[in-house]
Amino acid sequence: MKNTLIVLFSVIFGFSLTAKDFTVSDFGAKNDGFTINTSTIQKAIDFVHEQGGGRLIFETGSYVTGSIYLKSNVTLHLEQGATILGSTNPFDYIKDAKIGWMSMIFAVNQENIGITGKGTINGRGFLTAYNMVNYIHRGIYTDPLKYDRPNETNRPQNIYFRECKNIRIVDITLRDPGSWNQTYDQCQNLYVDHIYVDSKSYWNNDGIDIVDCDGVVIKNSYFDAADDVICFKSHSAEHMCQNVVVDNCVGRSSANGLKFGTVSRGGFKNFKITNLTIFDTFRSAITLAAVDGGEIENIVIDGVRSINTGNVIYLRLGDRWAKGKKPYMKNVTISNVYAEVPLTKPDAGYNYEGPVEDLPRNISPASIVGLVENKIQGVHLKNIQIVYPGEGNPLYAKRGLSAEELDGVPEMRDAYPEFSQFKELPAWAFYVRHAEGVSFENVTFTAKKKDYRPSVVLDDVKDVSFTGLVVHEPESVGKQQVFSHKTSQLIIK
Template sequence: MQRSPVSRRSFLTVAGASAAATLLPAAVSAEALAAAEATIAGLARDPWDRVPRILARIKPPRFPRRCFDITDHGAVGDGVTKNTAAFAAAIRACNRAGGGRVIVPPGRFLTGAIHLRSNVDLHVQEGATVLFSMDPKDYLPVVLTRWEGTECYNYSSFVYAHGQHDLAITGKGTLDGQGMDGPWKSWRDPGGGQPADQEELRRMGTEGVPVRQRVFGEGHFLRPNMIQFYKCRNILMQDITVLEPAMWTIHPVLCRNVTLQDVDVIGRINNSDGVDPECTSDMLITGCRFHTEDDSIAVKSGRDEDGIRVGVPSESIVVRDCVFSGRWGGIAVGSEMSGGVRDVFAEDCRINPLDFPGRFNPRHPVFIKTNKKRGGYIDGVHVRRFTGRSIDRDCVYLTTRYSNQQGDRPAVIRNITVQDMVHDGARRAINLEGLETDPFVGVHIERCTFTGMAEPNTIGPARDLTIRKVFVNGTEVTYP
């Protein structure tokens, strides 16, 4: 499959033409030079030319050929015996030996929090299930984490690593969070304790309360993530199936060099995002399938004042050959993006296909969201060759009015491209929901075909907006 429209040979051909132009007669030289320079400038402006450089920096970690079987450390795969200590012992032994594989053999291994260490590949073999406890006390003591974009101390995620390097979760087995069977859903439901804790944490972030004083955990109701890597580098997740988180599923925070390959993520609980790269750079998500009750992939970088305080963007993220059956966005950016987001590339993905349909129709294949409270910026989201069917709302949805939250910061969404999308069945093809005070800048949609659209496009305030060779219900739409 062709990944970039510009090859090295074609670039050198144009560059050579430009150089050769200096040898021609003056009248011809000026014309040829201008044409060559214009062509080169056009090639340089293609954002997809940056992808090979990003991918060259993303290198999955390698591990010594040592194996540490959790059953050698006392684990019992009967689905009843709690194996938290056995997992910890095997991981500790592997790390102290200089790294290798911690093997989870076939069976059902119940456990509390698993804390990964450097140079450890947690390898869950086919036929093995890591079954996470439904007792919140098994995720104590509290750890430094980020909860919906605000730093705090809270329950450990089910799998957690802080400040580690060269980490992996691999194998054809399953991580089962039992999210719908534990207490987690009741925490969020009306009458549960999460809304009050959520409001208190956001107040702390807004007022700049020191992070060490933002302590939740026991007696509180902020649901833990399923898998969180915090300030880690050189991470691989491959082949694994991740089921039923308590909340967000895979959450790398302040990480670098991350690969997710051929991972299935399935969750039914509210806010069960598939993967949330937050303040993370150089990440590849490829061949993954997401069937969630929220965004499949949501790129983030912190919320409001606390995100601005940390001030680290998410950048250089590449998504390829994935399937999105999530309830909300396929590829989403925001809304917690106060540290900024730039250079997100997504291509060759399928939305709600017949061979992997959602329980409910997804809402937006492309969902880019901020408001005037967030601050930060979204600069450079590029999507091409998405195909899909039967969604509830809009195929391309950009909004600077997310959740109607008010503030006085600029709401910045700029440099967005959507190319070669083919979709059948939606409310509308394009919805650009902007503000007169904060228009979109540099939105370009081209060579797309939308059928079965119920309503016309909505085009909000924008500068440098172009729509070219876009067909909606058989009629070409051009802007301006």
């Protein structure tokens, strides 16, 4: 962890010194909001790159462009009031052969690159996506139109960097991509600071996607996304996301707040996530999932406020596309969490709100769910306070506590991992299954109204301890709030 920080600091201070400035309008780029400047901006980047590097300045105005490739030692600097507008014509975008996705700003195998300044990158993705749909309908572009929308690789992201080193994304605003927003794939030393992300113009609009990167800092940033907010992925079994710091970020999502996965082949190691705020979010504030053989290890999450979020914590091992590789999750510490879970849909009214489920299910508990043969190991929860609405009604949906009913919770090893996947669960605050070495320290669960379920259900858990567990539930004096099944070494202090 320390090494990472040193490397990162050198990134931060390293190449801001060498910059020479060039202005993009000098190359003839027009800031009128309708001239498509793709070739001109590309020429300018190539020129700055050939001159040994520097900043390419975008002065106030709107610069329309299609796909461009950033090159080594070039920083795009967007001054306040400057906007890079994505062309709304899908044919203005390249689907990079190596990457297999469309994007507005690409970089492949480059180093010392950045996008800085208080300006905006606006993909106008809604329009581009709809134009794409039209071309698909007419048979000009081929796409199965699954869910009646083009595949996410056939819609442009704002940024896609692959195998790059020493990246700085600072101060900018990123808006309205056609697909994911910004992806950093197999990159080293990525520094993201003070960015503002408004990413809810179309389906799959993530906030930020970090894929198999080593050495990442994301801090002081704000995300509002239709899909996952801060999303770590691992597309390659040979690579993983590691040495990551996320600090002081705020996010809103119609999916998850902080997410590991879904594609999780390599894994995620050495994360420190501090001071995270998630609100109005459809799924979980924190989802850590390894369903494709990935390894999750040494994760510290400290300081979470989760307000009006459908679920708080979801840890999951699965066996989806692992191809024989064994996933594991160990040594996860989550501390200082305050969370409020609503009774209603937390993201209702947003344009691309999360899908309305085929119910019934009462409000789901936070969950830790491993696999029978592959248990989640070492989860430490400390200073946690979660407020639930309660009101779990057995006439609406019921999962009882008999051995048959508990064993009847499906394993769903190869399903898409999300907190609601099991439908009704037998607890209202926390459900743990197939885990080993779980500790709850100073934990308070509150149900605003009576629930038919106990607060905690443990199933197939070994070595689990509660220190200072407080449960508030109306009309429930004498109710057994911790229920265990097939569980050994349970200690309640």
